[in-house]
Amino acid sequence: MLSDLLNYLQYPFVRYALIVGVLIALSSSLLGVTLVLKRFSFIGDGLSHVAFGAIAIASVMNLSNNMIIVLPVTVICAIILLAAGRRARVKGDAAIAMISVSALALGYLIMNIFSTSANLAGDVCSTLFGSTRMITLSTSEVVLCIVVSLVVVALFVVFYNRIFAVTFDENFARTAGTNAGLYNVIIAVIIATIIVLAMNLVGSLLISALVIFPALSAMRVYKSFRQVTVCAAVLSVCCTLAGMLISIPAGTPVGPTIVAADILMYAVFVVAGKLTESRS
């Protein structure tokens, strides 16, 4: 099995897939805590369905690079949900559910009516579950992915203190002169970008797992925001690497294997959390 693995690593596309996987895992774990606490755990799911709908439109329009449509559409929906959410008529989870199912249904409808592909069900399935997309990444996609995820990580680091302040207590942040509205928009843009990126890795159905599982696991054991954030990032990278390294030789689908690793680690952290609590 190990020699198999080393064999696979000789191929550049496998190495690309691993690099992209690690970077996506890193960036997707960063905002997990914020989203869980703002009761937006399902935003990953909702936005990824929006992205799915946008991909359907892009593929029908025969665009060579569907990012041109997918990213802006997803970013706009994220801003509507996160930044305008507090004043909206339809709140939080209901708004996410509404946008999510609408985009999913319309996306599939559009693909069904206009698509010229012979294997429609296969296309849809790979968009939803990620499947083999990772191994067919072109060099330009890999470069784009690396650049975007590094930008996301940089933005998160630069705005770390503000993101903490706005998540912990938005009203206090406003009275202290922090432009909370602006930072809510920044959080929305970051999360939308992450989701569009992560669709390549685990597909649109499993993105929520990538976003929230590392944060939830870390919150079981660690007590400070910084510890939780660092632990979630490390955990996410490890689970993703493990999932990919298992799935390639074992021939299992990449996305679900990664999520299975995340679930397993969550269980481990629950037990670890119980142990440290009873000891102290």
Place this chain on the structure above:
Amino acid sequence: MSGEIILTCKDLTLGYENITLAEGVSFTVSEGEYWCITGENGTGKTTLMKTILGLTKPLAGNVEWNGTAAGTGIGYLPQQTDVQRDFPASVYEVVLSGCQGRLGMRPFYNRSDRDLALLNMKRMGIDDISKRCYRELSGGQQQRALLARALCATGKVLVLDEPVAALDPKATEEMYELITSLNKEDGITIIMVTHDPEAPSRYATHELRFGQEVTTHVI
């Protein structure tokens, strides 16, 4: 003992959308005073406080801060929110976030911000639990942490929203003593929304009472 005027509210009409809660609210707060805002629920206490803080706009009238523009230099002690009950944050992180108004364009806190956070934790007697998780503290300790955070944001005026609402009698007494000492010894102006009918006569210098009419009393 009153110093210069720091807050002037003129002819405020408070409310939201189509509902008017109170009209013609006018008062001025001077340095070193201790104000209690009292009244039944739903009469506009909290709306007034949010208006003073610049979180909501008044339907009419205006709020003027002297020396400190609204939005900077005010220490706000809000009520606990649901988010905070599960939030993984250390006491130190919470207190340090009170320095966010001092950041300006800087992305990170510097030495003087960290020193200020430490100083205010000492003032509130919580420096020994700075590494503890905020959500695991007692109600009184949580309020001290939030008060230390508010003090990082201001040296002049504290706006407190029912600071003793969730506390047991002993912690309530300690909290009141703490607030009084900040007022008396450090000369910090206090504006406090409270349900406690005894608080104004025991601690305050002025009372703003919401009822059929809004009245101000000097105590």
